[in-house]
Amino acid sequence: MLSAPPPWTDGRPVPLLDVVRSAGRGDRVRHVEVLPQRQGELVPWPDWADPELVAAWRRIGVDRPWRHQARVAELAHAGRHVVVATGTASGKSLAYQLPVLSDLRADVGSGVGVRRPTALYLAPTKALAADQLAALDALALPGLRAATYDGDTPPEERRWVRDHASYVLTNPDLLHHSLLPGHEHWARFLRGLRYVVVDECHHYRGVFGSHVGAVLRRLRRVAARYGADPVLILASATVSEPATHASRLTGLDVESVTEDASPRGRTCVVLWEPPLLPGGGEHGAPTRRSAGTETADLLADLVSGGVRTLAFVRSRRGVETVAATARRLLAEVDPSLSQRVAAYRGGYLPEERRALERDLRSGKLLGVATTNALELGVDVAGLDAVLLAGWPGRRASLWQQLGRAGRAGQEALGVLVAADDPLDTYLVHHPEAVFGPPVEQTVLDPDNAYVLAPHLAAAAAELPLTEADLPMFGPHARALLDELVTRGVLRRRPAGWFWARTDRASDHVDLRGSGGGVFRVVEQNTGRVLGTVDAAAADRSLHQGAVYVHQGDTYLVRRLDLDEHVGLVEAAAPDWTTSARSVTDVRLLDTERSTCWGSVEVSFGTARVTTQVVSFLRRRLGTGEVLGEEPLDLPARALTTKAVWWTAPTAALEAAGVAPGDLPGALHAAEHAAIGLLPLLATCDRWDVGGVSTALHPDTGQPTVVVHDGHPGGAGFAERGHAVMVGWLRATEQAVSACECSEGCPSCVQSPKCGNGNEPLDKAGALRLLRMLLAAAPRDETADPD
Numbered sequence: 001m002l003s004a005p006p007p008w009t010d011g012r013p014v015p016l017l018d019v020v021r022s023a024g025r026g027d028r029v030r031h032v033e034v035l036p037q038r039q040g041e042l043v044p045w046p047d048w049a050d051p052e053l054v055a056a057w058r059r060i061g062v063d064r065p066w067r068h069q070a071r072v073a074e075l076a077h078a079g080r081h082v083v084v085a086t087g088t089a090s091g092k093s094l095a096y097q098l099p100v101l102s103d104l105r106a107d108v109g110s111g112v113g114v115r116r117p118t119a120l121y122l123a124p125t126k127a128l129a130a131d132q133l134a135a136l137d138a139l140a141l142p143g144l145r146a147a148t149y150d151g152d153t154p155p156e157e158r159r160w161v162r163d164h165a166s167y168v169l170t171n172p173d174l175l176h177h178s179l180l181p182g183h184e185h186w187a188r189f190l191r192g193l194r195y196v197v198v199d200e201c202h203h204y205r206g207v208f209g210s211h212v213g214a215v216l217r218r219l220r221r222v223a224a225r226y227g228a229d230p231v232l233i234l235a236s237a238t239v240s241e242p243a244t245h246a247s248r249l250t251g252l253d254v255e256s257v258t259e260d261a262s263p264r265g266r267t268c269v270v271l272w273e274p275p276l277l278p279g280g281g282e283h284g285a286p287t288r289r290s291a292g293t294e295t296a297d298l299l300a301d302l303v304s305g306g307v308r309t310l311a312f313v314r315s316r317r318g319v320e321t322v323a324a325t326a327r328r329l330l331a332e333v334d335p336s337l338s339q340r341v342a343a344y345r346g347g348y349l350p351e352e353r354r355a356l357e358r359d360l361r362s363g364k365l366l367g368v369a370t371t372n373a374l375e376l377g378v379d380v381a382g383l384d385a386v387l388l389a390g391w392p393g394r395r396a397s398l399w400q401q402l403g404r405a406g407r408a409g410q411e412a413l414g415v416l417v418a419a420d421d422p423l424d425t426y427l428v429h430h431p432e433a434v435f436g437p438p439v440e441q442t443v444l445d446p447d448n449a450y451v452l453a454p455h456l457a458a459a460a461a462e463l464p465l466t467e468a469d470l471p472m473f474g475p476h477a478r479a480l481l482d483e484l485v486t487r488g489v490l491r492r493r494p495a496g497w498f499w500a501r502t503d504r505a506s507d508h509v510d511l512r513g514s515g516g517g518v519f520r521v522v523e524q525n526t527g528r529v530l531g532t533v534d535a536a537a538a539d540r541s542l543h544q545g546a547v548y549v550h551q552g553d554t555y556l557v558r559r560l561d562l563d564e565h566v567g568l569v570e571a572a573a574p575d576w577t578t579s580a581r582s583v584t585d586v587r588l589l590d591t592e593r594s595t596c597w598g599s600v601e602v603s604f605g606t607a608r609v610t611t612q613v614v615s616f617l618r619r620r621l622g623t624g625e626v627l628g629e630e631p632l633d634l635p636a637r638a639l640t641t642k643a644v645w646w647t648a649p650t651a652a653l654e655a656a657g658v659a660p661g662d663l664p665g666a667l668h669a670a671e672h673a674a675i676g677l678l679p680l681l682a683t684c685d686r687w688d689v690g691g692v693s694t695a696l697h698p699d700t701g702q703p704t705v706v707v708h709d710g711h712p713g714g715a716g717f718a719e720r721g722h723a724v725m726v727g728w729l730r731a732t733e734q735a736v737s738a739c740e741c742s743e744g745c746p747s748c749v750q751s752p753k754c755g756n757g758n759e760p761l762d763k764a765g766a767l768r769l770l771r772m773l774l775a776a777a778p779r780d781e782t783a784d785p786d
């Protein structure tokens, strides 16, 4: 028998729900949210809209714009910077294309010598820019000269784009490496630059976001030299405070449009928690049935019910396993059905992708397991159900993936299957964090000196920097310039700061790196480069003897060459994984902000983190059982970055029931869980931050937990954690107490990246500690200064 049905939001039955609740699984449903059908709201075209453009949209079935599209277009047309943050398939493209293409079209046929308007479109990936171009081509607008400009564009075509294109679709990397350093070749284009579209702007977060912020400032400065002052239009999936993010990214005042006026079918979203299985984990801890196994079961049952289903799985290897398991389960019922499930791992040829789309649309395929490669590049919508094996990392991704379900007017089902970690545990027990107003903020730090300094140098190489330029680069720009002069990178003259070297300034910055350079991963026998690993992570993931996973294939690292920045690997299929052990020391260098909650102190500032990877463990695949430990001889690495930390006196902790002997385990367990929950509040993942806990820290003299950014100079994550400390601690306490294990497990306090082999950990002590902190915290989170 099924257990009592959980409450759902509109009380009406959901037939697809019975399929997933069958086979005695009903007690795994933690919540059912029914999103009601929404009628769209259409408005007239603005009177300035280009008639040919309107006619082109009518030809492809767009009769009138949704209200939010018209609002964005009106603001941009009036010269206001604007960010549109509405749901998947809400037509964000039309919102920015309407003012941009109308302006570009208004010029067609006008005389020679006028300043012809141009526009720039920036996407985080080449694929997305190519999709945009295809959509523009489909409009077949006379006189529109649109072109992509990326690393694959042949030289003769590049020349044509520079000389003639009115709408250039590119990415921030190309802007940084090519367009800005060679701006004199783009004089015509820059003179006319009226709009800059920044699509999918939530991708620009953390260190990458800080880099792109600096590139956009350089673009505005260079454009101004050509007399242009472009309007920025940004588009983002639903995130919290899009205007704040857009303003930090661009350095401009940006208005936001967030009310979605597009229609939606009735959608039922289920939060699902797989059962806890006894033992089998590290230190004998229980582990949850894997999200992949659970998803394969659900996929098989939905497919055998004739339900068209897409299953999103985190890794490529996971995709193969889910598809193979579902096929095996189906073969037991009806061998013909097993042929109707496929795996899609990305990296397919365009014709293979088209075939997959066709088969899904026609119903020849009923189930597909995929990585989020399907988010970009494959056009399937109108499925009946979407399964997510584990939280996809951000709310934006969740809604993008769920948005695949729902044929016109039809009901759709989405199931989020929790993975075995504290964030997923929290989310399936706290539907308001999934369906309520978003709290996860896209963060970046445009003032990070490590990021900003090389961009200032690049800016000076583009055009000498003057005093008047400095405000746009933030309060630290002046000090950084002085430092660059001292180092001989720039030269100070009466007219400003000049590039003093003979090489290319932009070559000193990698927008997507973390600052310390990268290691190449090379296959020993073939010399093939498989990929790159950030220098900061090389000791941990590319040491001799490490198991390295690349696109689902496994390799063993034979040698790590620290001088050449190369890891040599060999294909292998060991039945173990490896995890590095390290010793870490954190010194707190400088406190920028500090708040006292009685005897508890919460601070944000600069820290110096020294880490040395000292050994690694081999663990049996699946169970995590430790097979052995081997020492490593690697140097200590130092990182100066931003950190958030809290301290509490030993006496206060003892009064709260945490005895001095239990302190190390309690602090360590609370640190792990807190790091696991930070992505709820800032768009990072647990690999972007690190932590240290100690019962007596030399700089505070007290029990202390430190959580720090993993990048030089910081990335904004620790800062965000400090700003929302009470909510962060509350979510951490709730995640740990919601987990039904007794001693701690991967769903609450164990961490896959612990340098200490998950020892010591004291779950009960962590709960007492967190509750003591929360009791001391200010009642109203808004009263929390800053």
Ligand SMILES: [Zn+2]
Residues within 6 Å of the ligand: 739, 740, 741, 742, 744, 745, 746, 747, 748, 749
């Ligand atoms: Zn647990």
Ligand SMILES: [Zn+2]
Residues within 6 Å of the ligand: 668, 672, 751, 753, 754, 755, 756, 757, 758, 759
């Ligand atoms: Zn740890």
